[in-house]
Amino acid sequence: MATTIALLPNQDPTLVDAVERAGGELAELTAASGLVWTAGPDDFPDPLPDNVEWVQLFSAGIEEFFTAGVVDANPRVQFTSATGTFAPTVAEHALALLLAGVRAIPEHLFADTWRQQEFFPKVGTLRGSTVAIIGAGGIGRALIPMLAPLGARVVAVNRSGRPVPGAIETLPVTRLDEVWSRTDHVVIAAPATPATKHLLGAAELAQLKPTSWVINVARGSLVDTDAVVEALEANQIGGVGLDVTDPEPLPDGHPLWTLPNAIVTPHDSNPPQRRVAAFADRVAENVARFAAGEDLIAKVDPVAGY
Template identity: 60%
Template sequence: MTSERAPRIAVGPARDARFEQAVVGGGGVPCGFEDAPDALIWTTGPDGFPETLPPSVRWVQLPSAGVEYWLSQGIVRDHPHVTWTSAAGAYSATVAEHALMLLLAGVRALPAHLAATSWAPETLAPSVGTLRGATVGIIGAGGVGRALVPMLATLGAHTLAVTRSGRPVPGAVETFPVERIDEIWPLADHFVISAIATTDVERLVGAAELAAMKPTAWVINVARGDLVDTDALVAALRSGAIAGAALDVTDPEPLPDGHPLWTIPNAVVTPHDSNPAPLRIPAYLEHVTENVTRFASGLAPSPVIDPSAGY
């Protein structure tokens, strides 16, 4: 945008005072979808997204960090002259905090403590560990992983990172390109899966990877359920090949009643709520204001979705 006028920005699928206030905070003017908006702030999932956009729309802001469904359905492809941005990075600190909570719960034997019905510290002591001096492998050190690195450092833990490019991640002891991911499994003490959700990546952790880990390792998944082979994970948990797993995402999802992961004592499952609505909406509102500010100033909103990369 130039400085000639403030951009007209619609909020969909329905007008929402909270998001219109965020638009105003960024220097935009809220308007209806029928009023030739310059941009569209979308607040829900892909269902119900309009098949056609007004020709005036030059930018669309999506509410999710992962955009694989938007891409697989052709929604982004069908509007090639529009700049599309995701909410990647907006929720990083919230999800990283949840991942740290799960990791600490595992390392400090919280599941066993919660299951206890009598005072028997001597039986629990051997399973209690610490993150002080431990090495944590972060598989997919994007926004969430980078937010997690300093949290772990505060507790005295070291990090090894895996990214697509292998470019150094600030604070990590070493960063591996994804082509060298097999090197990390025997090196780290614990693992956090926080890889960006793309359609071309699945089953990063299977039977071979679990077998290569230390028997004291905890595996945390806050990314996508199918990045971990569920059957292989259940077998590893039951055999003691690894110490435990804590999952905010599962395959299948929702995890059905009666699934072994609900009752295996060294498994922790949270129902995909690492980024719950009470925290997600304020973070998204802040992201909207920041991007509207950029758009109104003639700068490109961020991060721009690259269909060829899948995010």
């Protein structure tokens, strides 16, 4: 008998196909054992029918579902996020921001005269550098092999300290304080939780090198924006590449828009045209696992908050 799956609130044909090729059968929510939810928390069905045992969320970052009480309100239901689904494209964006910063591309773009001698001290290379990846999950694991051909070494930081393939060293988050002073550049890819709010602030920025670039492709709340602006204005670090900001959207007139050592992209590291196709692969994999009674990918930990 096929596993019954509700697909709400939108039934994109690509996702319909993903459910069916995994052996699932589309059903109404009141008759489904699983739910693939393609929107945010605002219209999430509350309460969930007792027949629903598993919910697949479309987002990798699911802090809004915790804030709304969706996950905590349903302890009997297994939730899975889209963590790792979009990792390759986000890692690619992180690399682009890092390379652009290290090579002083933003300042070159706005130059209107030949300033070779002025630019020479600002132009660096990733070759021989150490890049710290804070939150070395799916994005970090995708980024490491992108950095390797460029000659960069990676120090990975994750919650457990369990070794990450390709990293020269993996540290548990409890040893994060050791990282700042020994790295050349930082990529932040950790989940947003109360424990990670302002993970990078004035004290951490003060330990970085004056040539260090900080890249954030996680959530804006992980970085103290005011502290970053002060560090940039004082040329305390090399610069920042931010695909996410706090506040978000970043208001018009904010200093980050005009600082020459800041690159801001509007939370588009995961191109919209690739999202559904990438998510469909995760849906198919987890529907098949759910039907077979196997462990699901990216299970949400209500205690950890992601």
